[in-house]
Amino acid sequence: MFALTEKDRPLAQMLLDFGACPRCILRFCGAGLQTPYRCPHKELLSEVHTFLKNNKEEEGRCCETADPPYKRIRLQDPEVAEGLNQNGSLQSSLMESSENVACENSPPNVCSVCLGILQESCERDFVKKVCQKVNSAEYQFTSFVFSVSFPPQLSVREHAAWLLVKQEMGKQGLSPAKEDIVQLKEAYKWIIHPLLSEELSVPADGKVVDANFNFILQSVFTRMAVIKALEKIKEEDFRKHFPCPPTSPKTPCAALEIQCTNGAIFVAGRYNKYSRDLPQTPWIIDGERKLESSVEELISEPLVTVFKVDSFNFSSSGREDVDVRTLGNGRPFAVELVNPRRVHFATEEMKELQQTINNSTDKIKVRDLQLVTREAIGRMKEGEEEKTKTYSALVWTEKAIQKGDISFLDEMKELKLDQKTPLRVLHRRPLAVRPRVIHTMQSAYIDEHHFRLHLKTQAGTYIKEFVHGDFGRTKPNMGSLLGTTADILELDVESVDVDWPPALDN
Amino acid sequence: AVTMAPSVTERYFTRWYKPDVKGNPCEDHCILQHSNRICVITLAEAHPLLQNGKTIKSINYQISANCSRLQNKVSGKSKRGAQFLTELAPLCRISCSDGDEYTIYSCIRGRLMEVNESILDNPSILQDKPSTEGYIAVVLPKFEESKGITQGLLTQKEYQEVLLKRFNSTA
Numbered sequence: 001m002f003a004l005t006e007k008d009r010p011l012a013q014m015l016l017d018f019g020a021c022p023r024c025i026l027r028f029c030g031a032g033l034q035t036p037y038r039c040p041h042k043e044l045l046s047e048v049h050t051f052l053k054n055n056k057e058e059e060g061r062c063c064e065t066a067d068p069p070y071k072r073i074r075l076q077d078p079e080v081a082e083g084l085n086q087n088g089s090l091q092s093s094l095m096e097s098s099e100n101v102a103c104e105n106s107p108p109n110v111c112s113v114c115l116g117i118l119q120e121s122c123e124r125d126f127v128k129k130v131c132q133k134v135n136s137a138e139y140q141f142t143s144f145v146f147s148v149s150f151p152p153q154l155s156v157r158e159h160a161a162w163l164l165v166k167q168e169m170g171k172q173g174l175s176p177a178k179e180d181i182v183q184l185k186e187a188y189k190w191i192i193h194p195l196l197s198e199e200l201s202v203p204a205d206g207k208v209v210d211a212n213f214n215f216i217l218q219s220v221f222t223r224m225a226v227i228k229a230l231e232k233i234k235e236e237d238f239r240k241h242f243p244c245p246p247t248s249p250k251t252p253c254a255a256l257e258i259q260c261t262n263g264a265i266f267v268a269g270r271y272n273k274y275s276r277d278l279p280q281t282p283w284i285i286d287g288e289r290k291l292e293s294s295v296e297e298l299i300s301e302p303l304v305t306v307f308k309v310d311s312f313n314f315s316s317s318g319r320e321d322v323d324v325r326t327l328g329n330g331r332p333f334a335v336e337l338v339n340p341r342r343v344h345f346a347t348e349e350m351k352e353l354q355q356t357i358n359n360s361t362d363k364i365k366v367r368d369l370q371l372v373t374r375e376a377i378g379r380m381k382e383g384e385e386e387k388t389k390t391y392s393a394l395v396w397t398e399k400a401i402q403k404g405d406i407s408f409l410d411e412m413k414e415l416k417l418d419q420k421t422p423l424r425v426l427h428r429r430p431l432a433v434r435p436r437v438i439h440t441m442q443s444a445y446i447d448e449h450h451f452r453l454h455l456k457t458q459a460g461t462y463i464k465e466f467v468h469g470d471f472g473r474t475k476p477n478m479g480s481l482l483g484t485t486a487d488i489l490e491l492d493v494e495s496v497d498v499d500w501p502p503a504l505d506n
Numbered sequence: 507a508v509t510m511a512p513s514v515t516e517r518y519f520t521r522w523y524k525p526d527v528k529g530n531p532c533e534d535h536c537i538l539q540h541s542n543r544i545c546v547i548t549l550a551e552a553h554p555l556l557q558n559g560k561t562i563k564s565i566n567y568q569i570s571a572n573c574s575r576l577q578n579k580v581s582g583k584s585k586r587g588a589q590f591l592t593e594l595a596p597l598c599r600i601s602c603s604d605g606d607e608y609t610i611y612s613c614i615r616g617r618l619m620e621v622n623e624s625i626l627d628n629p630s631i632l633q634d635k636p637s638t639e640g641y642i643a644v645v646l647p648k649f650e651e652s653k654g655i656t657q658g659l660l661t662q663k664e665y666q667e668v669l670l671k672r673f674n675s676t677a
């Protein structure tokens with residue numbers, strides 16, 4: 001016969017008697033092959049009955065009067081019973097042991113162990129409902145991961161069934177191991193994966209996260225609390241408080257929530273910032289917005305629209321102040337797009353998307369826009385600490401200067417600074433004196449009080465503080481080098497020397 | 507055409523004044539409050555130390571037998587270990603060649619971040635650049651107190667009026 005053998009008969013009979021569904025019977029008999037579970041529920045039920053009918057016949061006529069429903073089945077030709085495909089009559093045999101009285105063609109009794117998870121929740125109708133949810137969200141995906149969350153009550157019923165199984169097998173002188181039982185979740189996935197896969201026309205995949213559905217059933221207790229309690233409780237105590245066998249419920253448990261999420265995708269590129277009134281991220285103080293836009297929003301909002309995502313996370317290789325421009329090849333950035341509906345974009349489409357962003361504003365410009373992996377983003381952050389940065393600063397001097405007064409700066413190489421944590425960030429960073437290096441400087445005289453200074457510095461150097469001195473807290477500083485008071489009027493980032501993401505020819 | 511942009515102090519800080527600190531005439535202090543709530547304690551322009559002819563002999567951060575502001579150490583983002591200051595906590599004593607001695611006070615409640623050690627070696631910075639390199643100390647008020655910390659202090663405009671009155675009464 002299908003998955004059960006002679007030795008399983010008494011156990012299967014006991015499970016059937018207290019209202020377990022055929023798949024739960026298979027599970028507790030330790031049937032470890034997937035295929036039998038995938039048989040339609042009705043067929044399985046009838047097979048179980050056929051199997052156990054023989055059992056009854058072999059056991060002898062003593063049961064006849066004690067168990068009238070089986071007598072009724074026995075009277076039928078087993079083949080006819082299956083051929084008619086009428087669970088109704090088979091069903092009634094099950095139901096008469098409970099107080100429910102089922103009529104012909106009624107749905108099967110709700111399993112007292114799995115509460116219908118391996119019955120209705122495995123049926124095509126349910127699968128269709130899940131797939132409708134997926135399809136209505138218009139996801140692009142190539143595989144799926146199914147994750148399911150069962151109500152904690154099931155653990156209690158499972159435990160009750162397990163105690164009975166142990167008892168029954170003990171009678172036969174056997175001591176079953178819990179590992180021999182097929183877990184409810186496992187059996188459920190065996191059944192539902194092929195159905196979903198067929199309905200969605202994509203393979204189920206345990207590794208690639210693409211689409212992801214949960215169904216959660218409500219409970220007042222957390223699952224962990226229930227599992228912990230079940231581990232602790234003594235068998236006698238459990239039997240005292242919970243009916244063994246568990247009673248049959250009138251209605252099956254239903255899926256409370258079906259959630260679909262697509263794995264995040266990542267878009268990277270480089271940005272230029274041309275505005276001195278644009279923060280990198282939304283600037284909000286005491287719940288009030290200070291400036292209407294930000295680099296992160298200008299880049300991410302078109303992505304959010306096109307990829308149809310729930311939310312995004314913007315990151316970049318360092319950041320510039322609100323009044324600092326970023327020129328040259330720009331600053332590497334990456335955007336994590338959470339739960340995207342669209343995921344497939346051709347190179348040409350990415351180019352168009354980049355154009356859309358660039359057409360929407362003149363405050364920033366994006367280049368090298370491309371899809372990247374989560375892992376690759378690490379390379380952007382790696383460079384942050386070690387790489388050098390190139391800046392251009394407009395410097396003001398209190399004292400009138402001549403060209404000759406500043407030319408010595410060009411000769412200075414590897415100038416070492418002791419930089420105290422700037423006052424402007426001291427409220428949120430530890431106080432320390434950090435050694436920093438200005439690799440090279442190049443000055444361009446403008447007038448008696450102004451010159452432009454190009455600097456190549458170690459990452460992490462505060463340029464503004466190097467120029468104005470921060471109350472003498474950065475030493476030396478431009479003022480001390482020139483013997484006057486110096487200030488910085490404008491600052492531009494000329495290059496961020498991180499070679500990621502790869503440059504594209506556009 | 508050179509237009510003077512506001513200085514670093516003017517760009518990022520708000521000036522608050524406390525005149526005649528501890529009842530000592532003209533010993534005015536100026537507190538520079540950053541928008542991030544950091545406060546820099548400085549001497550106001552009218553302080554006797556900044557008037558012509560004063561020469562600073564020494565600056566002493568040892569304010570009592572067992573308390574030196576130089577021993578202040580802060581660690582971590584939360585600045586653990588900082589000395590706590592009340593409005594009237596002394597920061598340092600400055601003595602002049604003419605024998606006068608002045609005590610500089612915190613003027614605000616908060617935790618001491620650092621004192622300016624540069625003025626120890628070169629006291630003239632204090633007189634040359636009292637609003638920048640010649641600062642006395644950096645204090646971080648408690649977050650919940652940072653709004654009310656300046657309540658007993660004068661704005662720049664109010665302080666100008668005090669100076670004007672002072673000038674008129676001596677004239």
Ligand SMILES: [Zn+2]
Pocket residue numbers: 020021022023024025111112113114115116117118119
């Ligand atoms: Zn079941």
